[in-house]
Amino acid sequence: MEKEVKLSGQERLLKSISWVLLGIIVAVFLVPVFLPSNFCFGSIDYAIYVGGIAGPLAALVGFIYVYLTFLGQQRQLDNQRERLDRDEASKEFSEYLNLWNEFRAKVTYTWDKKSGSKAFDSYWANVKSSVKNDSKNQEFNISDPKAFKDSLKAHLTTSSFNKATGQYETFLRMVYPLLEIAERGKLESRLKYLENQLSEGEKAILVYSATFLDNKDFAINLFKSGFCQSLPDDFLISSDHRKMIF
CATH class of the missing domain: 1.10.287 (Helix Hairpins)
Structure with missing residues (x-):
């Protein structure tokens, strides 16, 4: 433009x-x-x-x-x-989206036997609670991204949701390309569709991982532009994190 x-x-x-x-x-x-x-x-x-x-x-x-x-x-x-380029990106986006939906349908959380998007919501609720407990016991400032980064990474990766099957890491490997393709191809309508498909737990996992752990510029740019801003405060580890993410 x-x-x-x-x-x-x-x-x-x-x-x-x-x-x-x-x-x-x-x-x-x-x-x-x-x-x-x-x-x-x-x-x-x-x-x-x-x-x-x-x-x-x-x-x-x-x-x-x-x-x-x-x-x-x-x-x-x-x-x-x-x-x-937009047509090619749209086709590529659809292919990745189909793969992501297939993966998501098979996701399970052995801790409470939930599956699909509900498994992600349950997984995130446990991660969020564990990080908050660490901040109390280890006395670090949860509003300081550097202070809670190690705790966040540890609970995201060592949970039974990820440790045995790598479901958390697979989730990111499949969602990151979707965001990258959508940003490159300027697929605003596809992004809106993806946002509507994501559960609140999936949104939280995505925004925290991309912002605080992986520093994915393409994802951060989308968050700043409005993507996933509908995430409720209840799914944030701290309400102060909203201004850091969005």
């Missing part, structure tokens, strides 16, 4: 210059009309006068219009390339 606006501004400037040059060319032809005593329309002096001044200006106007045509073609090619 920024490139397109820049090109549009450049085109307007060049068109304005060309109109000014055309006005000068017309004025060159009209000068002998207002100064008939100095020119004879059939003389060599008139031909030299017109050719010497109007000729280069006309050539410059022609070059400007050729360049404007080039810019128009370049914009069409850029738009076509952008549409192709």
